[in-house]
Amino acid sequence: MAVIEILGRDERTERQFRLGHLLTVALIVVGLLYGLNLRDGAIFATQPYNNVRAGISMDYPVAWLLDTDGDYVVRLRDMRRIGYKTTIQITLAPAGGSASNRNILDVVNISRPLRLNSYDVQAIEPYTMPDGTAATRMTYTFVDDEPNKFLQTVPVVVIGWDVLVRRGEQALIVTFRSDANTFDADLVFFERLLSSLEF
Amino acid sequence: MLYRWIMLLALAVGLTLDARAQQADELFDLARIQRATVFVMQTRTVGNNAIITCVGSGTLVSRDGLILTNAHNTVPNPDCPGDQLVIALTIRPGEPPITTYYAEVAQANEGLDLAILRITQDLSGRIIEPDTLSLPFVDVADSGQIDLDDTIAVIGYPGLGDEDAITVISGTVTGFVSEPSGGDRSWIKTDATIPGTMSGGGVYNLEGQLVAVPTTVPIIPSAADVTCPIIQDTNNDGLINRADSCVPLGAFINALRPARFIRPLLRGASLGLQVEKISQRAATTAASGSPEFSNLFFSPSITNGMPTTAAANLPTGTTSLYLFFDYRNMTPNTIYELRVTINDRPSRTFSLAPVRWSGGRDGLWYIGSSGQVWPNGIYEFTLFLDGIASGTARINIGAQPGEPPPSFSNISFGILDERSGSLFGLNNVLPAGAVANARFIHRNMVDGTPWTACWYYQNAPLACEENVWSPDGSDTRALSITNEEPGLPLEPGPYRLALFINNRLSTLSEFTIAGAQEGAFPLVFDNTRFVSTTRPAEVPTASAASTFSSGRMELYSTFDWELLEPGTLWTMRWLVDGTRFFEETVPWSNSRTGQGFITRLSSASGSLPDGRYTMEIIVNNVVLAEAEAAIGVGQLPIDPFAVTEGVQLNGWVIDADTGEGLAGVSVIFISDEFFVSSFVWNNDQVHVIATSDSNGYFQLDRLLEFDTRYSVLINARGYLPIASDVVRVNAETDNPLEIIIPLTRG
Numbered sequence: 001m002a003v004i005e006i007l008g009r010d011e012r013t014e015r016q017f018r019l020g021h022l023l024t025v026a027l028i029v030v031g032l033l034y035g036l037n038l039r040d041g042a043i044f045a046t047q048p049y050n051n052v053r054a055g056i057s058m059d060y061p062v063a064w065l066l067d068t069d070g071d072y073v074v075r076l077r078d079m080r081r082i083g084y085k086t087t088i089q090i091t092l093a094p095a096g097g098s099a100s101n102r103n104i105l106d107v108v109n110i111s112r113p114l115r116l117n118s119y120d121v122q123a124i125e126p127y128t129m130p131d132g133t134a135a136t137r138m139t140y141t142f143v144d145d146e147p148n149k150f151l152q153t154v155p156v157v158v159i160g161w162d163v164l165v166r167r168g169e170q171a172l173i174v175t176f177r178s179d180a181n182t183f184d185a186d187l188v189f190f191e192r193l194l195s196s197l198e199f
Numbered sequence: 200m201l202y203r204w205i206m207l208l209a210l211a212v213g214l215t216l217d218a219r220a221q222q223a224d225e226l227f228d229l230a231r232i233q234r235a236t237v238f239v240m241q242t243r244t245v246g247n248n249a250i251i252t253c254v255g256s257g258t259l260v261s262r263d264g265l266i267l268t269n270a271h272n273t274v275p276n277p278d279c280p281g282d283q284l285v286i287a288l289t290i291r292p293g294e295p296p297i298t299t300y301y302a303e304v305a306q307a308n309e310g311l312d313l314a315i316l317r318i319t320q321d322l323s324g325r326i327i328e329p330d331t332l333s334l335p336f337v338d339v340a341d342s343g344q345i346d347l348d349d350t351i352a353v354i355g356y357p358g359l360g361d362e363d364a365i366t367v368i369s370g371t372v373t374g375f376v377s378e379p380s381g382g383d384r385s386w387i388k389t390d391a392t393i394p395g396t397m398s399g400g401g402v403y404n405l406e407g408q409l410v411a412v413p414t415t416v417p418i419i420p421s422a423a424d425v426t427c428p429i430i431q432d433t434n435n436d437g438l439i440n441r442a443d444s445c446v447p448l449g450a451f452i453n454a455l456r457p458a459r460f461i462r463p464l465l466r467g468a469s470l471g472l473q474v475e476k477i478s479q480r481a482a483t484t485a486a487s488g489s490p491e492f493s494n495l496f497f498s499p500s501i502t503n504g505m506p507t508t509a510a511a512n513l514p515t516g517t518t519s520l521y522l523f524f525d526y527r528n529m530t531p532n533t534i535y536e537l538r539v540t541i542n543d544r545p546s547r548t549f550s551l552a553p554v555r556w557s558g559g560r561d562g563l564w565y566i567g568s569s570g571q572v573w574p575n576g577i578y579e580f581t582l583f584l585d586g587i588a589s590g591t592a593r594i595n596i597g598a599q600p601g602e603p604p605p606s607f608s609n610i611s612f613g614i615l616d617e618r619s620g621s622l623f624g625l626n627n628v629l630p631a632g633a634v635a636n637a638r639f640i641h642r643n644m645v646d647g648t649p650w651t652a653c654w655y656y657q658n659a660p661l662a663c664e665e666n667v668w669s670p671d672g673s674d675t676r677a678l679s680i681t682n683e684e685p686g687l688p689l690e691p692g693p694y695r696l697a698l699f700i701n702n703r704l705s706t707l708s709e710f711t712i713a714g715a716q717e718g719a720f721p722l723v724f725d726n727t728r729f730v731s732t733t734r735p736a737e738v739p740t741a742s743a744a745s746t747f748s749s750g751r752m753e754l755y756s757t758f759d760w761e762l763l764e765p766g767t768l769w770t771m772r773w774l775v776d777g778t779r780f781f782e783e784t785v786p787w788s789n790s791r792t793g794q795g796f797i798t799r800l801s802s803a804s805g806s807l808p809d810g811r812y813t814m815e816i817i818v819n820n821v822v823l824a825e826a827e828a829a830i831g832v833g834q835l836p837i838d839p840f841a842v843t844e845g846v847q848l849n850g851w852v853i854d855a856d857t858g859e860g861l862a863g864v865s866v867i868f869i870s871d872e873f874f875v876s877s878f879v880w881n882n883d884q885v886h887v888i889a890t891s892d893s894n895g896y897f898q899l900d901r902l903l904e905f906d907t908r909y910s911v912l913i914n915a916r917g918y919l920p921i922a923s924d925v926v927r928v929n930a931e932t933d934n935p936l937e938i939i940i941p942l943t944r945g
Contacts, residue, residue, distance in 0.1 A: 063914070067882035070330075079880075079888070080914045083863035114326040147331050148900070149288055149299050150234060151892035154862070 044192060049074065054092055056172075059196035061189055064088075078189075084144055084156040084179040086186045088193055095171040101136040101164050104171050108138075108162065116142035117155070127163055130195040138162040141180070159183045163194070172199055227352075227407040230292065230935055231847055233365050234335040235259040236400060237288055238296040238356045239268050239316070241281035250433045251446055253279035256355030256400030257286070257316065258409060259336040260461075262900065263329035264300070264318030265468055267339075267409070267461060268399035270307045271416045271555055273314045276532050278419055278447065284316060293364050296356065298322060305468035309531035310380065310557035311460050312414050315468040333900030337401065338844075339458050339465060340408030345387060347372055347571060353393050353413055353455075355400025359430065359446065368393055373548050374571050376454065377521065379504050379564060380557040387411050387455040388548060395426065395449025402455050414456045415552040416534045417449030418586040426450055453552050467780035471803035474773055474781045477735055478796040480788045488528045490556075492582050495524045495592035496704055501565065503627055504820065505708040508608035515575055515597040521567030522580050522592060529556045536583040537566055541576040549578075553586070559768055559784065561658065563695075563709060605643040607650075607698040610708035612637050614719040615677065623719035627709075627819035630716035631688045631762045636679045637696050639706065644668045648700060654680050655695040657766070688716075691791065692764035711819050713763045724816050724824035726794075727758040739795030749831030751807050754800040756814050756826055761792045763818075770817035773800070775810045776834060810834060845902030846928040847935035852891045852913065855941035860895020861915065866940070868899065868926070869910040875922040878912060903928045903936075919945035 046059035064076040078086040113119040127137035146153035160177040176190040239257040242249040257268035287296035307314040353368045370391025378385035402411035427445035498506030533556040539549040575597025613622030615636040653663040697707040714721030730741035773781040809831030816824040870886040889897040914920040
C-alpha cells in the first residue's frame with residue numbers, strides 16, 4: 001500500500017506549466033494562422049495581366065488558363081476545378097453615346113439564347129465597382145452542355161454575371177460564370193479581380 | 200535443297216505481306232472513320248411534323264462540321280423537296296445513328312452530285328459556332344493514286360432500319376469511266392455491292408483516306424416498293440398508306456465519284472468563299488422540251504474531247520472505247536444511266552448506275568473508258584433518261600479481221616498558213632476571221648468512193664458538200680468554210696464538221712469561233728484585271744491592282760469581251776494558292792461584245808483570307824484569260840487542326856482509391872515547345888485540352904503527331920497533380936490509344 005503525501009503547491013512549477021500551455025496554444029494559433037495564410041496565398045495568389053492595346057490591367061488568379069484568341073479581350077478559366085470551369089472574361093464592345101446600358105445588354109441578350117442552352121436573364125440592376133464606379137450588373141443562368149456529342153456529360157446549371165461599365169465610346173463587360181453549386185464560393189475570385197481591375 | 204529454298208521464299212513473301220497488312224491495319228483507323236460517318240436526312244415540315252423526304256450517308260471532312268455528301272438528296276429539287284437537313288451521328292459503333300444537328304448546304308455541284316454541308320444548329324435550334332466543334336473527320340486523298348484492282352472499303356448506312364448501323368463493304372476497283380465533265384476518271388467502278396442509302400458516304404483506301412463518294416440517284420418508282428418505302432404519314436390523314444410519299448433509297452451503286460471533284464467544293468466551303476458574277480444576265484437554262492439522246496456512235500479514242508473516228512467493229516485487245524451521242528434539253532436534275540450487255544449478258548463493269556447529268560443543256564457527250572481490256576463480244580449500249588430507254592448502239596469487239604474499211608479521223612481546226620500549208624491556232628477556239636480551216640486523216644480510201652463533208656452552225660446544217668474521192672498522194676486532206684457573204688467574217692458561235700463515207704458517219708469534231716483575230720489566235724477577253732475599288736459602279740473604270748492588304752471584305756475583277764456569241768459555253772474558274780475553289784460552266788448570256796464584266800469575291804465569314812487568288816476564263820477547255828491578286832501575305836493561313844495523321848488518344852480519369860470515373864477533370868496536353876515547368880497557364884502553350892465526361896471518359900479533339908514530344912498536366916483540385924514531359928507517340932503506337940489515369944486524393 002502506497003502512501004501519497006500531498007504537500008503545498010510549488011508555485012514555480014505551476015507557472016512553468018501554465019506558461020508552457022499558453023505557449024503551446026499560442027504556437028498552435030500562430031501555426032494555424034500561418035497555415036491559413038499560406039492556404040489563402042496559394043488559393044488567392046495572383047499574377048498581373050496588362051493589355052496596352054485594350055487599356056486594361058488587373059491581377060488574376062495564378063494557374064487560371066489565360067486565353068486571348070476569341071472574340072474577347074481575355075478569358076480566364078480555372079482548369080483545376082472539377083466540373084464546369086469557373087470563367088472570368090472581359091469583352092469590349094463599341095457603344096454609341098446615346099446608347100444606354102440597357103441597349104447594350106439587350107443586344108447581348110438577343111444573341112445569347114442562340115448560343116447558350118436555356119439562357120435566362122434573372123436580374124439587371126445597378127452595381128458599384130470596388131473603386132466606386134457606377135456599373136450595371138446582369139445576372140443570368142444557362143445550362144452548359146458538352147459540345148462533343150461522343151461524350152456522355154451531364155449538363156451543368158451555370159450562373160453568370162455581366163458587369164457592364166462605360167468607358168467613353170466603349171462598353172467594358174466583365175463576365176463571371178460558375179457552376180450554380182459553387183457560385184458563392186467562387187465569387188471571391190471575381191471580386192478580387194474587380195478590385196485590381198484598371199481600365 | 201530446292202524445296203527448302205522455296206519454303207524460305209514463301210515464308211519471306213508471307214511475312215512481307217503480313218507486315219504490309221499489319222501496316223495497313225494500323226493506318227486504317229476504322230473507329231475514327233465510323234465516328235466521322237453521318238446519316239443525312241432532308242426533311243419537310245408539314246403542320247407540326249417533320250417529314251423525311253430524302254436520306255443518304257455523309258462524311259465529316261473537317262473538325263468544325265463540314266460534311267461531304269451527295270447533292271441530289273440535300274439540295275432541294277422536285278424529287279427531294281425538303282427544307283431542312285438533319286444530321287445523325289453514330290455515337291457508339293454498332294448502334295443506329297442519333298439525330299444531333301441541323302445543317303445547311305455550304306457548296307454544291309448538282310451535276311457532279313456532290314455537296315458540302317455545314318453544321319449550323321443543334322436540334323434545340325441553338326446556333327453552333329464552327330470553332331466550338333471538334334468532330335472526328337477524315338482526310339480527303341488524291342484519287343489519282345487509285346489503280347485497277349486496288350482494295351477499297353465503302354462505309355455508310357445501308358438502310359433506314361433499327362439494325363442498320365454503319366456498314367463496311369470491301370471491294371476492288373474494276374475500272375474507270377470517262378466523261379467530258381471529268382476526263383478519264385470521271386467515275387471509279389467497283390465490284391462491291393453497295394446499297395443505295397450508302398450514296399454520299401465514303402470510299403477509303405488502305406491508308407484510311409477518303410478517295411471517292413459512292414453515288415447514285417434513286418429513280419422514284421410509280422408505286423412504293425423496297426427502293427422507296429413509305430415510313431410516315433406525309434399527308435396528315437392519320438393513316439400510313441399508298442397515298443403517302445415514299446422515301447427514295449435507290450438500287451445498288453456501282454459508281455464512285457473520285458475525290459478530286461471534292462477538293463474545290465471543300466476549299467470553297469472551308470474558307471466560306473463566294474463568287475458572284477454581277478454582270479451576268481439571267482440565262483435561259485431551263486430546258487424547253489423533253490431531254491433526249493440521238494446520233495449514238497462509237498469511237499476507239501478521243502482527242503481534245505472529240506472522237507477520232509467512228510467505228511462499228513474493233514479488234515481483239517481493244518483497251519479503250521467511247522460511246523458518243525448528242526444530247527438535248529438536259530438539266531442537272533436529269534438522271535441518266537448506261538446499261539451495257541456483252542453477248543446479251545449484263546456487264547456491271549461497263550454499266551453506269553443512274554446518276555445526275557453533269558453536262559450542259561445541249562451538245563456532244565461521250566462515256567467510255569480506257570486503260571483496261573474490253574473482252575471480245577458483241578456489246579450493246581443502252582442509254583436511259585429518267586429510267587426510260589432513250590437510245591441503243593452496238594459494236595463488235597474481236598470480230599474476224601477483214602478488209603480494213605475506209606475511214607476519216609482526227610479532225611483538227613485552225614487558220615491555214617498558205618506558205619507552209621500548216622494549221623495554226625488553238626484548235627478548239629478560232630478567231631472570227633473570213634475562213635476556218637480543217638484537216639483530217641484518211642485511210643484506205645479508194646478512188647471514186649463517195650464522201651460528204653457537212654458543216655453545222657449552232658446545231659443547224661450550214662453547208663454540205665458531196666464529193667467523190669480522188670487520191671492526191673497525201674495522208675491528210677484539208678477543208679475550209681467561209682461566210683456565204685463575201686468579205687464578211689464567220690459568225691461567232693459553235694461549229695461542227697461531220698465527215699461521211701458512203702453516207703455513213705466516219706468522224707466529226709466541233710470548234711468555237713469567238714473573239715477578234717490576232718494572227719491565228721482569238722482575242723476574246725481583254726483587260727482582265729483585279730481592281731482596287733470596292734464599289735461595283737466604279738469597277739469598270741478603276742485602276743488595276745494585284746496586291747491588297749489583309750482583312751479585305753470583297754475583291755472585284757473585271758474584263759472586256761469581244762465577239763462571244765450568246766449561248767457559247769464558257770467557264771469561270773477561281774483558285775486560291777493554286778487550289779481550285781470555284782468552277783462554273785454556263786452559256787454566255789450577255790451581248791456579243793462589251794466591256795466591264797464584273798465579278799465579286801467575298802467570304803461568308805467576313806474578311807477574305809490571306810492568299811493568292813487567280814481567276815481564269817475558259818472556252819472549250821482553253822484558258823483564254825487570267826488575272827492574279829494577292830491578299831495580305833499571299834498565302835493561306837495554316838490550320839493546325841487539319842491534320843489526320845497521328846494518334847487518337849482517349850482514356851479514363853479515375854479515383855485511385857475507388858476506381859470510379861472522375862467527371863469534369865481537364866487533361867492538358869502542352870505543345871512540344873514547352874515543358875510542364877515552363878507552362879504558365881497560357882492557352883497559346885496548349886496543344887489540346889480534353890475534359891472527362893460523367894464516366895470519367897475523355898477524348899482528345901486533336902491528334903497527337905508522330906514523333907513529337909508532348910507534356911501532360913492533370914491538375915484537379917482535391918487530387919495530387921500528375922505531370923509528365925515525355926509523352927511521345929509514333930507510327931507503331933496503338934491507334935486509337937486508350938489510357939487510364941488514376942488520381943490520388945491529396
